Amino acid sequence: MAIDAPLSVSSILELTERCDRLFLAIDYDGTLVPFAVDRMSTLLAPAVRSSLDRLTADPACLVAIVSGRQLKDLEYFLGGLKADLIGAHGQQWRRRDGAVLDTSDTSELDRQLQEIAAKLQRALPALDGQRFERKPGCLALHLRALDSDEAAHVERAVHTLCRAGLPPRLTMHPFNGGFEFRNAAVDKGQAVARWLDSHNISRASSRVGVFYLGDDRTDEDAFIEVERRGGHGIKIGEGQTRASLRLKDHRAVHQLLEQLAQKAASEGGTHSDG
Numbered sequence: 001m002a003i004d005a006p007l008s009v010s011s012i013l014e015l016t017e018r019c020d021r022l023f024l025a026i027d028y029d030g031t032l033v034p035f036a037v038d039r040m041s042t043l044l045a046p047a048v049r050s051s052l053d054r055l056t057a058d059p060a061c062l063v064a065i066v067s068g069r070q071l072k073d074l075e076y077f078l079g080g081l082k083a084d085l086i087g088a089h090g091q092q093w094r095r096r097d098g099a100v101l102d103t104s105d106t107s108e109l110d111r112q113l114q115e116i117a118a119k120l121q122r123a124l125p126a127l128d129g130q131r132f133e134r135k136p137g138c139l140a141l142h143l144r145a146l147d148s149d150e151a152a153h154v155e156r157a158v159h160t161l162c163r164a165g166l167p168p169r170l171t172m173h174p175f176n177g178g179f180e181f182r183n184a185a186v187d188k189g190q191a192v193a194r195w196l197d198s199h200n201i202s203r204a205s206s207r208v209g210v211f212y213l214g215d216d217r218t219d220e221d222a223f224i225e226v227e228r229r230g231g232h233g234i235k236i237g238e239g240q241t242r243a244s245l246r247l248k249d250h251r252a253v254h255q256l257l258e259q260l261a262q263k264a265a266s267e268g269g270t271h272s273d274g
């Protein structure tokens with residue numbers, strides 16, 4: 001059952017106390033970094049990068065960054081981190097050893113998304129083209145910092161377009177700060193399932209901790225997946241959620257990562273090799 005009030009970092013740490021292995025899947029925007037209108041300005045704070053580097057030096061702690069952003073953005077922000085980088089809601093995946101896994105061909109979807117972008121630009125001629133973010137199999141329309149009248153105008157145009165019908169393999173999803181059209185066959189739940197399966201983790205337990213941290217509606221699929229496997233979804237911030245745990249904001253996430261990193265260092269590896 002979802003928890004309404006944010007928990008303390010220490011109460012989440014307690015859940016990791018007995019774990020021999022830890023699997024942490026973490027969203028990027030709104031979870032590791034605060035939002036910004038300039039989407040490429042959201043650099044990871046050096047202290048947070050340091051926490052992640054120390055944490056991922058522990059072979060018993062595996063980290064995946066799971067984002068709607070395309071892989072090249074994640075590589076820009078997180079290059080060299082010993083973590084799996086999963087972009088475009090799972091359509092792109094760079095393993096922590098640097099290998100980029102084969103991903104499906106999205107060229108037909110990308111052509112359809114290009115048409116959607118063109119229709120929206122015709123319906124919204126005053127809208128800054130920078131608000132469109134094109135990714136493999138995805139098109140995001142960012143509304144952050146638009147005034148409420150402009151945002152409502154865009155929202156109407158998006159819904160008008162959806163009512164007219166989308167190509168069958170595409171769906172539209174609202175997210176915190178905009179709308180996204182994407183491949184109906186992908187979501188962060190499937191992305192996390194694939195990552196856990198790649199490590200043969202079908203079930204979490206008191207010795208194998210599985211956590212997913214995210215702030216957005218698009219993270220709900222991942223919360224459902226980790227909770228189904230006996231792990232814990234951690235919702236960052238306010239809002240309804242299927243996650244069973246909640247932290248207040250990205251600063252609380254930083255504290256959690258730093259505490260886990262310190263624990264890893266003090267134990268010479270967070271967890272035994274069991």
Ligand SMILES: [Mg+2]
Pocket residue numbers: 027028029030031214215216
């Ligand atoms: Mg997010």
